Amino acid sequence: MERIYVTVRARPLSPEDAKSSPWRVSGNSIFFSTQSSKFEFDRIFGEECKTAEVYQARTKEIVAAAVRGFNGTVFAYGQTNSGKTHTMRGSTTEPGVIPLAVRDLFDIIQEDTNREFLLRMSYMEIYNEEIN
Numbered sequence: 001m002e003r004i005y006v007t008v009r010a011r012p013l014s015p016e017d018a019k020s021s022p023w024r025v026s027g028n029s030i031f032f033s034t035q036s037s038k039f040e041f042d043r044i045f046g047e048e049c050k051t052a053e054v055y056q057a058r059t060k061e062i063v064a065a066a067v068r069g070f071n072g073t074v075f076a077y078g079q080t081n082s083g084k085t086h087t088m089r090g091s092t093t094e095p096g097v098i099p100l101a102v103r104d105l106f107d108i109i110q111e112d113t114n115r116e117f118l119l120r121m122s123y124m125e126i127y128n129e130e131i132n
């Protein structure tokens with residue numbers, strides 16, 4: 001597993017925004033329609049992608065590794081309205097990365113009857129360079 005894995009999740013745009021957005025996605029690259037520069041990522045999730053797919057791509061492995069004693073971090077970064085809460089917290093119809101990780105964690109623990117686990121959990125938001 002690479003040490004750092006950077007992905008982009010494209011949020012569905014309104015038809016109005018889609019007309020004016022200068023950004024184009026091709027494979028795992030994003031480029032500005034009027035310029036030649038291109039930004040490459042480990043993976044780009046398209047507008048149709050579901051949160052479960054985002055979770056499966058890497059966080060699932062990080063959760064499994066954490067149970068084996070490896071530290072891991074998952075964080076979402078983006079401007080306001082870009083979809084961080086949708087991806088991380090989600091909803092009852094489409095749970096986010098945090099509830100999916102917690103569910104997986106308890107499933108793994110339940111299957112391992114030979115070990116005793118102590119769980120502590122916290123999550124935080126950095127907003128305007130302040131930790132909340």
Ligand SMILES: Nc1ncnc2c1ncn2[C@@H]1O[C@H](COP(=O)(O)OP(=O)(O)OP(=O)(O)O)[C@@H](O)[C@H]1O
Nearest residue numbers: 010011012047078079080081082083084085086087
């Ligand atoms: N992948 C997606 N598919 C459908 N709707 C989405 C998606 N991502 C975000 N949205 C919707 O877009 C809106 C803004 O998303 P969200 O609240 O997650 O943004 P945010 O980055 O957490 O914003 P803020 O930084 O202001 O809290 C919400 O109504 C959310 O449901």
